[in-house]
Amino acid sequence: MTKLLKDGTAALKAVKTGDTIMVGGFGLIGAPLTLIDALTNKDVTDLTIISNNLGEKGKGLGILLGQKKIKKGIGSYFTSNRDVGDAYQRGEIELELLPQGTLSESIRAGGAGIGGYYTKTGVGTDLAKNKEEREINGETYIFEPAIRANIALIRAWKSDTLGNLVYYKTARNFNPVMATAADVVIAEVDEIVEAGELSPEAIVTPHLFVDGILLASKILTNEGVVQHG
Amino acid sequence: MTKLLKDGTAALKAVKTGDTIMVGGFGLIGAPLTLIDALTNKDVTDLTIISNNLGEKGKGLGILLGQKKIKKGIGSYFTSNRDVGDAYQRGEIELELLPQGTLSESIRAGGAGIGGYYTKTGVGTDLAKNKEEREINGETYIFEPAIRANIALIRAWKSDTLGNLVYYKTARNFNPVMATAADVVIAEVDEIVEAGELSPEAIVTPHLFVDGILLASKILTNEGVVQHG
Amino acid sequence: MANEIQESIARRAAKELNRPCVVNLGIGIPTLVAKYIDDEQVYFHTENGLLGVTDVDEENKDPNLVNAGKLPVGETIGASFFNSAESFGMIRGGHVDVAILGVLQMDQTGKIANWAVPGKNIMGVGGAMDLLVGAKKVIVTTTHTTKDGSSKLLTECTFPITSTRSVDMIITELAVFEVKEKKLELVELMPGATLDEVEEKTEAEFSIHLKQRQFGRGNLNEECSHY
Amino acid sequence: MANEIQESIARRAAKELNRPCVVNLGIGIPTLVAKYIDDEQVYFHTENGLLGVTDVDEENKDPNLVNAGKLPVGETIGASFFNSAESFGMIRGGHVDVAILGVLQMDQTGKIANWAVPGKNIMGVGGAMDLLVGAKKVIVTTTHTTKDGSSKLLTECTFPITSTRSVDMIITELAVFEVKEKKLELVELMPGATLDEVEEKTEAEFSIHLKQRQFGRGNLNEECSHY
Numbered sequence: 053m054t055k056l057l058k059d060g061t062a063a064l065k066a067v068k069t070g071d072t073i074m075v076g077g078f079g080l081i082g083a084p085l086t087l088i089d090a091l092t093n094k095d096v097t098d099l100t101i102i103s104n105n106l107g108e109k110g111k112g113l114g115i116l117l118g119q120k121k122i123k124k125g126i127g128s129y130f131t132s133n134r135d136v137g138d139a140y141q142r143g144e145i146e147l148e149l150l151p152q153g154t155l156s157e158s159i160r161a162g163g164a165g166i167g168g169y170y171t172k173t174g175v176g177t178d179l180a181k182n183k184e185e186r187e188i189n190g191e192t193y194i195f196e197p198a199i200r201a202n203i204a205l206i207r208a209w210k211s212d213t214l215g216n217l218v219y220y221k222t223a224r225n226f227n228p229v230m231a232t233a234a235d236v237v238i239a240e241v242d243e244i245v246e247a248g249e250l251s252p253e254a255i256v257t258p259h260l261f262v263d264g265i266l267l268a269s270k271i272l273t274n275e276g277v278v279q280h281g
Numbered sequence: 282m283t284k285l286l287k288d289g290t291a292a293l294k295a296v297k298t299g300d301t302i303m304v305g306g307f308g309l310i311g312a313p314l315t316l317i318d319a320l321t322n323k324d325v326t327d328l329t330i331i332s333n334n335l336g337e338k339g340k341g342l343g344i345l346l347g348q349k350k351i352k353k354g355i356g357s358y359f360t361s362n363r364d365v366g367d368a369y370q371r372g373e374i375e376l377e378l379l380p381q382g383t384l385s386e387s388i389r390a391g392g393a394g395i396g397g398y399y400t401k402t403g404v405g406t407d408l409a410k411n412k413e414e415r416e417i418n419g420e421t422y423i424f425e426p427a428i429r430a431n432i433a434l435i436r437a438w439k440s441d442t443l444g445n446l447v448y449y450k451t452a453r454n455f456n457p458v459m460a461t462a463a464d465v466v467i468a469e470v471d472e473i474v475e476a477g478e479l480s481p482e483a484i485v486t487p488h489l490f491v492d493g494i495l496l497a498s499k500i501l502t503n504e505g506v507v508q509h510g
Numbered sequence: 511m512a513n514e515i516q517e518s519i520a521r522r523a524a525k526e527l528n529r530p531c532v533v534n535l536g537i538g539i540p541t542l543v544a545k546y547i548d549d550e551q552v553y554f555h556t557e558n559g560l561l562g563v564t565d566v567d568e569e570n571k572d573p574n575l576v577n578a579g580k581l582p583v584g585e586t587i588g589a590s591f592f593n594s595a596e597s598f599g600m601i602r603g604g605h606v607d608v609a610i611l612g613v614l615q616m617d618q619t620g621k622i623a624n625w626a627v628p629g630k631n632i633m634g635v636g637g638a639m640d641l642l643v644g645a646k647k648v649i650v651t652t653t654h655t656t657k658d659g660s661s662k663l664l665t666e667c668t669f670p671i672t673s674t675r676s677v678d679m680i681i682t683e684l685a686v687f688e689v690k691e692k693k694l695e696l697v698e699l700m701p702g703a704t705l706d707e708v709e710e711k712t713e714a715e716f717s718i719h720l721k722q723r724q725f726g727r728g729n730l731n732e733e734c735s736h737y
Numbered sequence: 738m739a740n741e742i743q744e745s746i747a748r749r750a751a752k753e754l755n756r757p758c759v760v761n762l763g764i765g766i767p768t769l770v771a772k773y774i775d776d777e778q779v780y781f782h783t784e785n786g787l788l789g790v791t792d793v794d795e796e797n798k799d800p801n802l803v804n805a806g807k808l809p810v811g812e813t814i815g816a817s818f819f820n821s822a823e824s825f826g827m828i829r830g831g832h833v834d835v836a837i838l839g840v841l842q843m844d845q846t847g848k849i850a851n852w853a854v855p856g857k858n859i860m861g862v863g864g865a866m867d868l869l870v871g872a873k874k875v876i877v878t879t880t881h882t883t884k885d886g887s888s889k890l891l892t893e894c895t896f897p898i899t900s901t902r903s904v905d906m907i908i909t910e911l912a913v914f915e916v917k918e919k920k921l922e923l924v925e926l927m928p929g930a931t932l933d934e935v936e937e938k939t940e941a942e943f944s945i946h947l948k949q950r951q952f953g954r955g956n957l958n959e960e961c962s963h964y
Contacts, residue, residue, distance in 0.1 A: 054757070078558045078594075079580050081573070104594075131634030132580075140631055149632060152557065153598030153640035157395070160595040164822075165829025165871055167399035167417035169390070172643040173602060176674035178626065179635065188396035188426065197417065214815040218482060221591055222559050223574040228593040232830060247815035253447060254483035255817035256593075258788045260759045260780065260832050272573045283530070307785045307821075308807050310800070333821075360861030361807075369858055378859060381784065382825030382867035389822040393595075394602025394644055401870040402829060405901035407853070408862065443588040450818055451786050452801040457820040461603060476588035484590035485820075487561045489532045489553065489605050501800045 055215045056244070057266045060090025066236045067203055069096045074159065074230040075103040075113060076206040079132055082223030083112050084207040084240040085270035085277055091205070092116050100124040102159070102201055104152065104226060105132045111277065120144060126199070128152035149179060154196050156229055161198035163232025163261075168197040204234035207268070208257065211241040212248070215262035216255045224256070231261045238264040242271075284444045285473070286495045289319025295465045296432055298325045303388065303459040304332040305435040308361055309341050311452030313436040313469040314499035314506055317341050320434070321348060329353040331388070331430055333381065333455060334361045340506065349373060355428070357381035378408060383425050385458055390427035392461025392490075397426040433463035436497070437486065440470040441477070444491035445484045453485070460490045467493040471500075515683045518700065519651045521546050523610055523681050526649055532561070533608045534601070534641060536624075537579040539651040540610040550586070555606055557637040559597050562589025578637060598637065601644040609645035611638070611677075613652050615667045618714035620676030620689035622650060623669035632670075642673035654682035654711050663687075663694070663714040684708050687716060695719045742910045745927065746878045748773045750837055750908050753876055759788070761828070761868060763838040763851075764806040766878040770837055777813070782833055784864040786824050789816025805864060825864065828871040836872035838865070838904075840879050842894045845941035847903030847916030849877060850896035859897075869900035881909035881938050890914075890921070890941040911935050914943060922946045 057063045064087070067073065073091075077083025088107075092115045099122050106125050107113035114133050116122055124146040130136040139145045150158070151173045161169055170193035174180045184195040206227040209220035217239055219227060231237050239262050271280045286292045293316070296302065302320075306312025317336075321344045328351050335354050336342035343362050345351055353375040359365040368374045379387070380402045390398055399422035403409045413424040435456040438449035446468055448456060460466050468491050500509045516539045524546035527533060534555045535541050544554060544565070554563035556577040563577055566584035577583045592600075600606055613624040625638045642648060655661055663680070680687040685708045686698035694716035696708060705718070743766050751773035754760060761782045762768050771781060771792070781790035783804040790804055793811035804810045819827075827833055842850040852865045869875060882888055890907070907914040912935045913925035921943035923935060932945070 078576075081558075081576055081580065129634040129636045137631050137633050140633075147633075149635055151635050151639040152594065152637040153602055153644075156594035156598055157393070160826075161398070163830045164386070164826030165401065165831065166386070167401070167415070167420070167422040169398035170396035171602065172394065172396070173640045174673075175643070177639060177672065178632065178670045179639065186396070191396070193396040212815055216815060216817055219591070219593075221482070221572065221575045221585070222556075224482075224559050224591055224593050226594045229595045232826065232832070251483065252789070252812060252816045253450070253453075253485075253818050254480065256482075258817040258819060258827075259815070260782070260788060260827065274571055274573050307803075310785075310803055310807065358861040358863045366858050366860050369860075376860075378862055380862050380866040381821065381864045382829055382871075385821035385825055389599075392603045393599030394604065400829065402867045403900075404870070406866060406899065407859065407897045408866065441588055445588060445590055448818070448820075450799065450802045450812070451783075453786050453818055453820050455821045458822045461599065461605070481562070481585060481589045482591050487590040487592060487600075488588070489555070489561060489600065503798055503800050 055262065055265045057238070057264045060086055060093070060266065063087055063238050063264055063266045064090050064094050067091065067094060067096055070098045071096070071203055072100040072102065072201040074201040074204040074234055075101060076225065076227035076230050077103065078222070078225040079105050079108060080112050080272050080277065082207050082225045082227055084205045085112060085272065086240050086266060086268045087205040087238060088112050088116065089270055092119060097121045098123045100126065102126045102199060104155065105129050106136050107133055109133050109135050117145070124148065126150065128155045151179065156226060158196050158199040159226070159233045160229045162200035163229060166198055168195055170194065171196055199233065201234040202236065204230040204237045206230050206237065206239050208239050208241045210243045210245055210250065211239060211265045212245050212250050214247045215239070215259035215265055216250055217241070217257035217262060218250055218254060219256055228256050231257045236263050237261055238266060240266045240268045242268055284491065284494045286467070286493045289315055289495065292316055292467045292493055292495045293319050293323050296320065296323060296325055299327045300325070300432055301329040301331065301430040303430040303433040303463055304330060304342060305454065305456035305459050306332065307451070307454040308334050308337065309501050309506065311436050311454045311456055312341050313434045314341060314501065315469045315495060315497045316434040316467060317345065318499055321345050326350045327352045329355065331355045331428060333384065334358050335365050336362055338362050338364050346374070353377065355379065357384045380408065385455060387425050387428040388455070388462045389458045391429035392458060395427055397424055399423065400425055428462065430463040431465065433459040433466045435459050435466065435468050437468050437470045439472045439474055439479065440468060440494045441474050441479050443476045444468070444488035444494055445479055446470070446486035446491060447479055447483060448485055457485050460486045465492050466490055467495060469495045469497045471497055515653060516542060519681055519683055522686065522700065523649055523651045526679065527552050527608060531607045532605070533610065534606050534645065536609070536611040538612040540612055541579065543610055543651070555600065556583070557597050557601060559592050559594060560585065560589060562586035598640050601637070601640045604644060604646055606645045608647045608649060609641040610649045610651055611641065613650050613662065615669050616650060616663050616680060616714070617667045618663070618665055618694055618716065619692040620694065621667060621671050621674065622677055623667040623671050625672050626670045628669060638672050642675050648677040650677050650680045652682055654684045661711055661713040663712045665713055665715070684711065693717065697721055742880060743769060746908055746910055749913065749927065750876055750878045753906065754779050754835060759832070759834045761833050761836045761872065763836070765839040767837040767839055768806070770878070782827065783810070784824050784828060784867070786819050786821060787812065787816060789813035825867050828864065828867045831871060831873055833872045835874045835876060836868040837876045837878055838868065840877050840889065842896050843877060843890050843907060843941070844894045845890070845892055845921055845943065846919040847921065848894060848898050848901065849904055850894040851899050853897045855896060865899050869902050875904040877904050877907045879909055881911045888938055888940040890939045892940055892942070911938065920944065924948055
């Protein structure tokens with residue numbers, strides 16, 4: 053099985069200083085905690101992180117923020133981590149705030165070969181400043197460009213040995229769209245099964261999107277993040 | 282179970298002369314044959330049909346074409362039915378040809394509240410004549426508007442009693458996107474199961490998209506279309 | 511006391527939901543609305559990717575099953591999960607019947623501000639703007655005044671607006687307003703509230719069209735009807 | 738005879754596929770390529786919604802399991818199904834490594850015409866244009882000349898082009914051309930073909946860079962490599 057990666061270091065082989073990295077998850081839910089941990093241990097900086105949040109204070113991507121490895125964050129809700137606002141005040145980080153629907157749609161567009169699209173979301177608000185407007189069928193839309201990344205770090209529930217993925221409950225969130233929109237896609241998973249064990253009609257991410265698979269060792273529980281295995 | 286419809290006549294209650302109707306299927310595969318049959322029996326005309334093909338000669342939407350009920354066809358491959366070309370030559374039907382990826386993407390956009398989008402597909406070809414061009418990151422794209430309809434007639438494999446849908450093999454094709462992009466969506470299905478029988482992670486079309494469900498009585502077999510039940 | 515005010519607002523909002531209906535609840539008072547729905551024909555949507563949100567017992571909490579406020583929830587029979595792009599496609603595409611949202615301010619045309627405060631860094635917006643442009647009907651549930659007693663219903667919002675779209679209804683502990691052609695109409699006084707009090711605590715202009723209202727089940731209206 | 742010509746072209750095209758590789762096959766000669774792949778590391782994609790196309794026996798034919806040519810196919814272990822918008826997202830988004838396509842004409846810059854004929858109604862395009870803009874590598878498999886013996890490799894296409902993108906390789910029964918910086922390079926003569934014959938039957942300009950080629954397995958190239 054060529055896609056199976058032995059550890060976080062191997063999984064992040066392609067990550068370089070200056071890269072743009074998509075990171076799945078809604079807060080810590082569905083976030084690739086093992087891969088994020090590996091990223092905090094890798095000597096890279098000037099990263100642009102595309103993720104709904106920049107983790108929580110001192111958790112997940114919050115650790116990477118504390119290490120000053122993040123040059124820019126693109127997301128919809130940085131409020132979940134107070135450190136982001138403080139770093140922004142000190143001029144340590146650049147931020148781009150997008151409505152959550154625009155963030156997810158722009159990533160989907162990037163993965164589907166769409167250059168950009170028109171949405172009504174945000175029209176007439178502070179987040180639409182300097183964005184191009186267009187009338188379509190009598191309604192005003194704004195242009196939003198597609199978003200892509202060098203690397204996507206995602207989390208899934210099960211992978212088969214080919215890299216077909218399914219997701220668990222609301223841990224799905226941004227992961228399937230990010231799986232489509234980066235040059236290199238690494239999936240951290242709870243379980244690896246044989247090809248053929250996932251129903252062909254129920255596979256959410258076909259294997260052609262996935263470059264590497266890592267068995268997760270950091271698991272989100274009701275008691276917080278725990279190390280496993 | 283309020284969404285269950287007793288027959289094709291009941292299913293097409295909302296269809297009026299002049300309507301725009303999306304019809305799922307790739308040729309006859311995954312086409313809502315029971316609903317198409319009901320449409321041929323309904324006294325409506327001047328229809329705009331959005332479907333990959335206009336059926337085959339004398340089959341599926343081909344019957345509707347023979348009845349001269351179709352004012353305009355929007356699709357990607359009318360070649361599958363020679364009658365379409367003949368009707369076009371006689372000036373009986375208007376046609377709009379789109380690349381298959383553009384057809385499916387425009388329908389998805391219509392269902393997702395996107396006004397239009399930029400694609401590279403078709404740039405510089407006869408199908409891009411009079412279409413707006415735009416440079417994005419040094420590449421040329423063309424603008425394509427979203428597509429919506431009054432009615433979508435689709436086919437699924439199983440519906441639960443709420444209207445959640447799953448699809449069978451390559452009979453899926455255009456059906457899930459059409460389910461999102463019309464004011465009224467009617468699904469013809471092979472089987473109706475209790476709510477809870479479909480895996481929440483494997484549902485392809487959540488019930489909020491579906492307005493009515495009809496048990497299929499016309500089935501595609503290796504020997505052709507047969508009446509069932 | 512504060513709690514009883516919130517509960518009364520939520521209880522009133524629950525009466526606006528016809529059956530069947532797909533509803534997205536914001537955090538705060540909107541979340542309480544679910545407590546006053548006792549049948550299965552109201553389907554709760556949460557934008558992080560679940561249709562069929564329900565309560566969860568302490569012992570059944572699943573860390574990977576949460577709502578948009580990241581609080582643990584349960585799933586109903588017939589629930590479905592989907593990704594963020596699909597979820598916001600549902601919202602923007604007009605497939606969510608009703609959004610019930612909290613606000614910081616509203617103006618007299620029905621526009622709301624609920625995502626940012628001037629002078630502070632703009633750090634989060636989440637799904638607020640998408641819900642405003644996409645939900646077929648938007649109901650605001652909010653206390654009538656801020657903590658310092660000033661009106662939340664203003665001539666004009668001083669905070670950044672969430673959308674140019676006017677909401678459809680505003681429910682406070684004192685009154686219910688409908689928004690018609692970008693104008694506020696007071697249609698109902700909440701139990702114990704007086705017209706004088708509403709006028710005193712409302713900066714925004716509004717007209718008065720008090721009506722006797724009847725609430726029932728199964729009377730489909732255009733926001734919630736299915737075929 | 739015609740069949741042996743087609744088979745030889747398909748057999749040669751099969752050698753261009755590295756492992757692992759995701760490949761979309763057009764109808765006609767391209768479909769034959771699958772016969773010359775005898776391992777599981779080439780994954781066939783069909784744009785009507787299946788990754789993992791394989792042959793099917795007559796007795797196992799399923800009317801709802803077909804390829805883009807509407808011919809019955811089978812599914813491999815580990816196959817997946819998806820909708821048309823997702824399938825073309827894969828294509829346009831650059832997730833399909835190689836498309837092998839038939840053509841009506843090609844020009845000397847590597848542009849192809851394979852969807853319409855002048856003077857006839859333009860009735861169908863299907864996924865041709867999407868594959869041209871989206872596949873990482875495009876290989877054309879075609880007979881060198883039309884039925885009347887005229888060259889399909891022209892100075893300029895007289896039929897409507899499918900895309901402004903040049904294909905990467907052209908394989909005929911006589912020769913293999915690579916397209917580099919919008920110019921044709923003859924890199925290989927097919928068994929039994931002579932340079933004279935190729936020059937005689939090719940209207941398009943091309944340069945000659947014949948090379949000794951080695952084909953192997955597992956030598957990943959940029960089109961087909963996975964991480």
